[in-house]
Amino acid sequence: MVRPAVAGRGRGAHGVHGDRRGARGPPSTGRARLRPGAEGLLRPRPQKKCLTVQGRVPHTHRVTPPASSRPRGRGADSAQRLPLRALMRRRGFRGLASGRALTYFGNAMAPVVLAFAVLDMGGSAVDVGLVVGARSVSNVVLLLFGGLLADRLPRALVLQGAALAAALVQSGVGLALLAGRAPMGALLVLSVVQGAVAAVSVPASAALIPLTVPADELRPANALSRMGVNAGMIAGTSLGGLLAAVASPGWGMVLDGAAFAGASLAFRLAGRERASVREQTGTVAAPARPWRELREGWKEFVSRTWVWVVVLQFFVVNAVAAGGIQVLGPTVADATFGRTAWGFVLATQMAGALAGGVLVARSRARHALRLGVAVVVLDALPLVALAQSADVAVLVVAMFINGIAIEQFGVAWDLSLQENVPQERLARVYSYDALGSTLALPVGEMAAGPFAERFGVRPTLLCGVALVTLATVGALCSRQVRGLTTGQSRPAAGPPVVETRA
Template identity: 50%
Template sequence: MLAPLRYSAFRYLAVGRLVNMLGNGVAPIALAFAVLDLTGSVRDLGLVVGARSLMTVLFVLFGGVVADRVSRRLVLVGSNVLGALTQAAVAALVLTGTATIPLLLALSAANGIVSALSQPASAAATPQTVPPELIQQANALIRLGINAAMIGGAALGGLLVAAVGPGWGLAMDAITFAVAALAFTGVRVAASPAKSTNTGIVADLREGWTEFTARTWVWVVVLGFMVLNAALAGGVHVLGPVVAEDTIGRSAWGLVLAAETAGMVVGGLIALRLRVRRLLLLGVVCMLAESFLLLGLAVAPTIVVLLSAGVAVGIAVEQFAVAWDTSIAQNVPADRLARVYSYDMLGSWVAIPLGQIAVGPVAAAIGTRDTLLIMATLVVLAVLGMLASRDVRRLEVAAPTRAGTAAPITPVDTGPSGGPTTESTEPATRA
């Protein structure tokens, strides 16, 4: 279970992502209540969070190309330094009382571009840090650390917002970006083979698109998550704080988000030991639980109901996350992995800004409760759509060494000293 921790590059990657998620647990709560304190408008909140999501969607394909051509360590370090600067600027504006919606929109957009650069590199780096047979355990450990950090971050975010205001939560997020950048300097793995090619950006994108569309289960799941993520982004991240403000309170909403992450930790422990042949099928079925929190907010927004729903959602989400990352890593060549992830992220996220921006006017027109019920229905329909695909239902976890499966770059462990030097073998192209 803990074998991936023998590899120093994996340890640095895991620490960097853990610290990132500690800040990310605080940031959404702090930003949401900073906007609500500033204008009290759900529409403004949707615009601010939607600006970040929109920029991430627009630039994520470029981020995938960069991550396949440039050192992934350089991308991770550079993007986290930029993230620290943008979040520090947001925190300074909020703390000094000089924040305005246009300024927050601009900085959220800048932070979205940073996210678009870092996320494909972050997702594609894991298979480079461990041998092929440890990919599932590595993904589960990464997720376990991330979720443990999110528990503390969400709870701390709620407490900070309630005790000293949202500005300090945003300042903490800026600090975690800087610490993560330092950790990522230790992720020393071989450069992707794509780095040595002389093709242009368009050719690289075309090659990534060919890999993305070659597997029906990939694009079917991504289409499903296009709908699912839009519903969750609008329902949980925009309407959730509004409902909490009128019912359980700000600090309790932080506890609900922490409970969801606690469920993810439990789910991560399950995923470490889980051995099923149709791992993706199990993961997709589990996503039906994503409707629970939306239903709780709509029907019974009490602390007991929302905490219970959060835990159940967290356990379920983690089964899908590990199943998806393992399936992608075992079936996509390492030199094209970041680009496939970038198309995955583009498709999965493209409707998120629409969900975030549209949910305010829709809720004003038909009511918050009915809007949340519609969002829950969309989640269920999206999952059923994914399950309608035979390829999704029948995909099996591949043996790490079977012919036709691209092996990730395999680092050589440097021993107890934890030195960052690695060596690699180039992954073969798909048979």
């Protein structure tokens, strides 16, 4: 689920627990079959147990069996109690998490550097809006095709190509800026490429996580990956502004290009296979037209009530957050405690998200989505603080709590999608989710100002509080949202996780 910049098997009938294949027989206990009456004469030789993450297997490759064949119960969720650093021993996940962090670092830095580059070239506020807006337009237009591409081709290969293209374009524009020969058109092209890279990276990277870790490690894997994303966004925004002020936007673009080059190398570790997800899962069919495949993704999206209900909830929540925090927040800050304090307030939200990632990684809640959807109501806390007091200390506490809530929902949402949507359609469902969330941002940003001028800032903020509360209550009225469980088994016919030695 995209936020404002301040993630049963098979087909057939399914309920709130997701799709399931036919039940398999119980796993072998290792007991040998004996002739009648011979049970007391021979003792069957026990099977050797496989080593866990902490152990070592004397083979170059280790194949993790599907989730449905692994034991459940007390030992099934032991991976969730493992230290987060144990996940980083998995080469594929390590590459994916590092690549995502670097990609979000670059995506956060680029708009800041681009804006200052336009201003340094003598551009106006209209020029800044045109260049930065081109990124948003290309992102929205290409999101669905990004999900389609990630379902058609090897996802790691798609991510490598997108990051490499961004690295080449941004490095070239950065060198041109340093030489003083970058035309405005080059910045416009760069912004379009940046939006296209984000459109491909968001669904592809989120859908790749289940292919890099076993099913019982999905929760901590999502939490750790999102912690890297949040850290990358914080560092990218801060460093972009610092480089543009102290050095020049050109150096910022060169560093951005280096970050994307590093992301491309990291994604190479995330998967070396050259087969698409469909070929890996045995769901290869005759090539279909793109529009038909987009329709398939849409049917998958709307066939699960809990998916479109939560996306609808977040259309409202994101619109309110974009208008209240991104538009009215700076207005209140300018009139009261100042811009520096407002920057600190925004940073505490990201700090709360990092803390929330640590907390949710240890969680073993079965109804994670119900809890995540419920705590979204805490998005209203910063709006209440802005409307009632505009006190920095109160805002800091409200934003920190809000950051924890955002991460609780984000991990629950990713986990729910990855466990209940077939792998060969997961990226397309992610792209529809991201499209719904992204479209909400300009709606909130454009509506906040006129409403505040007509009714006042405080009533507009309190109206946003009411909308967030109503959207959350409405989502919780869905039986599927309340009843969906996580941590059961991976639903989609996904391939086993293959680990190679680092």
